[in-house]
Amino acid sequence: MQVKEYKPLIVAFCCNWCSYAGADLAGNNRLAYPADVKIIRVPCSCRVNPMFVLRAFQRGADGVIICGCHPGDCHYTSGNYYTRRRMAALFSMLDYLGIEKERTRVEWVSAAEGAKFAATMNDFAEKVAALGENKRLEDLRCKK
Amino acid sequence: MQRIGVFVCWCGSNIAGTVDVQAVSEALKNEPGVVFSTNYQYMCSQAGQNIIKDAIAEHKLTGIVVCSCSPRMHEATFRKTAAAAGLNPYMVEIANIREQCSWVHKDMLTGTEKAIILGKAAVAKVNLNTPLTAGESPVTKRALVIGGGIAGIQTALDIADAGFPVDIVEKKPTIGGKMAQLDKTFPTLDCAACILTPKMVDVAQNENIRIFSYSEVTEVKGFVGNFDVTIKKHARFVKEDICTGCGACTEKCPMKKVPNEFNLGMDNRSAIYIPFAQAVPKVATIDPNYCNMLKKGKCGLCAKVCAAGAIDYTQKDEYISEKYGAIVVATGFNPISMDKFDEFAYNQSKDVITSLEFERLTNAAGPTAGKLVRPSDGKHPHTIVFVQCVGSRCSACAEKGKEYCSKICCMYTAKHAMLTRDKYPDTEVYVFYIDVRTPGKNFDEFYRRAVEEFGVNYIKGMVGKVTPEGDKLKVQASDLIANKQLHIDADLVVLAAAIEPDKSARPLATMLTASMDTNDFFTEAHPKLRPVESPTAGVFLSGACQGPKDIPETVSQAGAAASKVIGLLAKDKLTGNPCVAHSNELMCNGCSSCERVCPYGAISYEDKEFRMPDRTTKIRRVAVVNPAVCQGCGACTVACPSGAMDLKGFASAQIIAEVDAICK
Numbered sequence: 114m115q116v117k118e119y120k121p122l123i124v125a126f127c128c129n130w131c132s133y134a135g136a137d138l139a140g141n142n143r144l145a146y147p148a149d150v151k152i153i154r155v156p157c158s159c160r161v162n163p164m165f166v167l168r169a170f171q172r173g174a175d176g177v178i179i180c181g182c183h184p185g186d187c188h189y190t191s192g193n194y195y196t197r198r199r200m201a202a203l204f205s206m207l208d209y210l211g212i213e214k215e216r217t218r219v220e221w222v223s224a225a226e227g228a229k230f231a232a233t234m235n236d237f238a239e240k241v242a243a244l245g246e247n248k249r250l251e252d253l254r255c256k257k
Numbered sequence: 258m259q260r261i262g263v264f265v266c267w268c269g270s271n272i273a274g275t276v277d278v279q280a281v282s283e284a285l286k287n288e289p290g291v292v293f294s295t296n297y298q299y300m301c302s303q304a305g306q307n308i309i310k311d312a313i314a315e316h317k318l319t320g321i322v323v324c325s326c327s328p329r330m331h332e333a334t335f336r337k338t339a340a341a342a343g344l345n346p347y348m349v350e351i352a353n354i355r356e357q358c359s360w361v362h363k364d365m366l367t368g369t370e371k372a373i374i375l376g377k378a379a380v381a382k383v384n385l386n387t388p389l390t391a392g393e394s395p396v397t398k399r400a401l402v403i404g405g406g407i408a409g410i411q412t413a414l415d416i417a418d419a420g421f422p423v424d425i426v427e428k429k430p431t432i433g434g435k436m437a438q439l440d441k442t443f444p445t446l447d448c449a450a451c452i453l454t455p456k457m458v459d460v461a462q463n464e465n466i467r468i469f470s471y472s473e474v475t476e477v478k479g480f481v482g483n484f485d486v487t488i489k490k491h492a493r494f495v496k497e498d499i500c501t502g503c504g505a506c507t508e509k510c511p512m513k514k515v516p517n518e519f520n521l522g523m524d525n526r527s528a529i530y531i532p533f534a535q536a537v538p539k540v541a542t543i544d545p546n547y548c549n550m551l552k553k554g555k556c557g558l559c560a561k562v563c564a565a566g567a568i569d570y571t572q573k574d575e576y577i578s579e580k581y582g583a584i585v586v587a588t589g590f591n592p593i594s595m596d597k598f599d600e601f602a603y604n605q606s607k608d609v610i611t612s613l614e615f616e617r618l619t620n621a622a623g624p625t626a627g628k629l630v631r632p633s634d635g636k637h638p639h640t641i642v643f644v645q646c647v648g649s650r651c652s653a654c655a656e657k658g659k660e661y662c663s664k665i666c667c668m669y670t671a672k673h674a675m676l677t678r679d680k681y682p683d684t685e686v687y688v689f690y691i692d693v694r695t696p697g698k699n700f701d702e703f704y705r706r707a708v709e710e711f712g713v714n715y716i717k718g719m720v721g722k723v724t725p726e727g728d729k730l731k732v733q734a735s736d737l738i739a740n741k742q743l744h745i746d747a748d749l750v751v752l753a754a755a756i757e758p759d760k761s762a763r764p765l766a767t768m769l770t771a772s773m774d775t776n777d778f779f780t781e782a783h784p785k786l787r788p789v790e791s792p793t794a795g796v797f798l799s800g801a802c803q804g805p806k807d808i809p810e811t812v813s814q815a816g817a818a819a820s821k822v823i824g825l826l827a828k829d830k831l832t833g834n835p836c837v838a839h840s841n842e843l844m845c846n847g848c849s850s851c852e853r854v855c856p857y858g859a860i861s862y863e864d865k866e867f868r869m870p871d872r873t874t875k876i877r878r879v880a881v882v883n884p885a886v887c888q889g890c891g892a893c894t895v896a897c898p899s900g901a902m903d904l905k906g907f908a909s910a911q912i913i914a915e916v917d918a919i920c921k
Binding site for chain 2: 122129134139152153157160161164165169172182187188189199225226
């Protein structure tokens with residue numbers, strides 16, 4: 114029997130103005146990163162409700178990364194500051210619950226940083242893959 | 258239940274090369290709500306758009322998913338297509354399977370798998386989409402141009418010519434910018450002042466243009482069509498409307514030892530000064546750092562000689578608030594500091610100068626009245642070495658210089674070399690270069706004239722070290738083509754310093770929430786298709802603030818930015834972004850959490866009457882979002898503890914549906 118290679122499932126929330134454009138730039142420059150990363154576009158990183166992160170882990174995600182504009186560069190002036198604080202609180206709670214800190218990350222990627230986007234995703238995917246499958250919060254009732 | 262159509266684009270081989278488009282459209286057929294699914298070579302083409310329009314009519318679609326390039330590229334296109342077929346444009350979702358899938362994954366299998374998942378997420382989202390209508394807001398028919406160099410001047414003139422009022426904010430006491438400091442301009446050798454100063458006069462005389470010189474923008478609020486801007490007018494201690502610019506005060510001022518920034522410190526000016534003869538506005542300004550009256554309360558000579566009585570030592574900084582519909586950034590560039598380039602001995606010898614200083618040395622209005630002499634001893638230089646790419650294309654020395662090509666140096670160095678040989682044929686001129694880059698109309702012909710007709714010695718190689726020795730400058734350099742070391746005894750060394758965005762650009766970008774690249778150049782909305790617009794609606798880019806540019810390019814970009822501004826100001830109403838927050842008043846308990854995080858002050862509270870189950874009525878305080886002010890960031894949706902606040906177009910349920918689809 115062929116053993117299926119373990120592929121992590123990573124959800125990336127990217128803000129429309131910087132990070133989503135940075136991901137597009139990575140594409141324009143053909144900078145490869147693992148296909149395990151699936152991007153969800155949000156207007157601003159501050160649109161990411163901690164509920165969404167919990168939901169992803171509940172549904173079996175192995176890592177969640179939130180990307181926004183650099184501090185001071187937020188299209189909406191201050192959104193990424195909220196993200197930083199909210200996620201710091203959420204991630205330390207998740208850590209307490211047994212979701213390792215390496216599975217969660219907030220990263221600032223500007224629209225000009227395609228290379229940084231690809232590098233971040235490569236690094237994050239590698240770290241998450243090393244931890245293996247996330248069983249901690251997964252709701253088995255969600256699995257068919 | 259929605260009736261969803263899925264349209265998978267091949268984008269030629271861009272998507273189809275790594276994604277099995279047929280498999281994607283097949284797989285998405287069975288998703289909930291999907292009634293039609295197809296694929297086509299170029300969905301964005303006329304034929305592709307017709308497929309979408311026909312399918313909307315034939316299958317009575319209520320929502321569509323286009324699996325194609327980034328929504329940043331063609332979301333607007335497909336929304337228009339949907340609208341043309343009678344579908345609400347906000348019932349369109351894009352699955353980005355090009356930039357974020359086919360272009361970054363090499364393997365067909367993984368590419369296809371991921372494309373299907375992204376498609377499913379988009380379908381899951383569209384299932385929850387609701388038709389949205391954008392609100393309208395009025396447009397303030399006035400433009401603001403920040404920066405009064407040639408870019409700002411041209412933009413302002415073009416906007417004013419179309420009949421709209423324009424304000425120019427310039428931080429220096431006069432408009433004119435870098436171009437005013439230049440001598441001749443390549444490749445035609447027009448005198449810079451002769452073509453610039455008439456434009457400056459036009460600006461001053463145009464009744465649609467107001468100049469705020471010696472001023473800066475300190476605050477920007479609002480959004481496209483309705484910006485509220487605060488301008489700080491620095492006290493110049495001279496009443497602008499009374500000063501006639503006669504210059505009597507500058508002659509009588511006893512404090513004459515102030516480094517003259519217009520001549521880059523190569524000569525001195527008085528503490529009360531007019532930057533140059535053709536300055537606009539031509540009014541004097543007192544430099545508070547040097548004026549004895551302002552510093553010690555002793556002197557007052559200028560007030561005594563001013564026949565118009567324009568001097569006012571008690572003048573204070575003034576803040577002006579004004580509304581604008583559009584803002585053009587034209588903050589320009591500066592040569593980088595030479596402090597870190599010790600090898601060229603810039604700080605050790607007066608005879609090592611930058612190209613901009615050379616420009617002033619050869620300018621008839623400059624410190625030497627146009628006579629080319631060594632700054633140290635006033636003697637005529639017989640051997641001049643020009644060094645190109647000082648700090649440009651400097652990937653190995655990023656802490657010192659810049660990685661990019663500064664673009665203008667090759668041409669102005671050719672100009673300097675040519676003009677030197679033309680005026681002083683006895684001078685030996687060497688130019689050291691990495692590459693000579695001359696892409697522009699008549700540029701290469703110009704460079705070749707410098708070499709062939711004027712006998713300038715172009716040597717491929719870099720200068721390693723400049724050592725002052727006696728009254729000579731020992732230049733050590735390599736000749737890469739002859740493969741040998743050169744030692745030249747030069748009288749003057751001219752450094753083509755890299756250019757960088759003006760320092761004021763960074764704080765301005767923060768105020769405007771306009772994005773910048775890693776070099777602090779403003780980013781354009783699209784590098785090819787929207788080169789003069791910033792991604793922030795209503796903010797436009799003109800000139801070198803967007804990237805290194807020569808004068809012809811700056812002027813054409815300035816005109817382009819002006820035409821975009823005119824297009825915006827010509828509208829009476831702007832359709833806003835319908836993806837705004839809204840509060841469910843049945844769930845809202847009026848706690849003010851949302852109001853506190855809103856960066857735009859878009860949320861207010863109203864007392865509303867509610868019917869209770871027991872048929873009594875109760876008055877409660879609930880949040881109300883002003884859709885014209887809300888920009889749709891969503892900060893409030895997360896802050897709301899009761900879940901009453903949601904964002905149209907990016908509703909919590911929609912994002913959760915996407916998460917679920919991805920994690921299935």
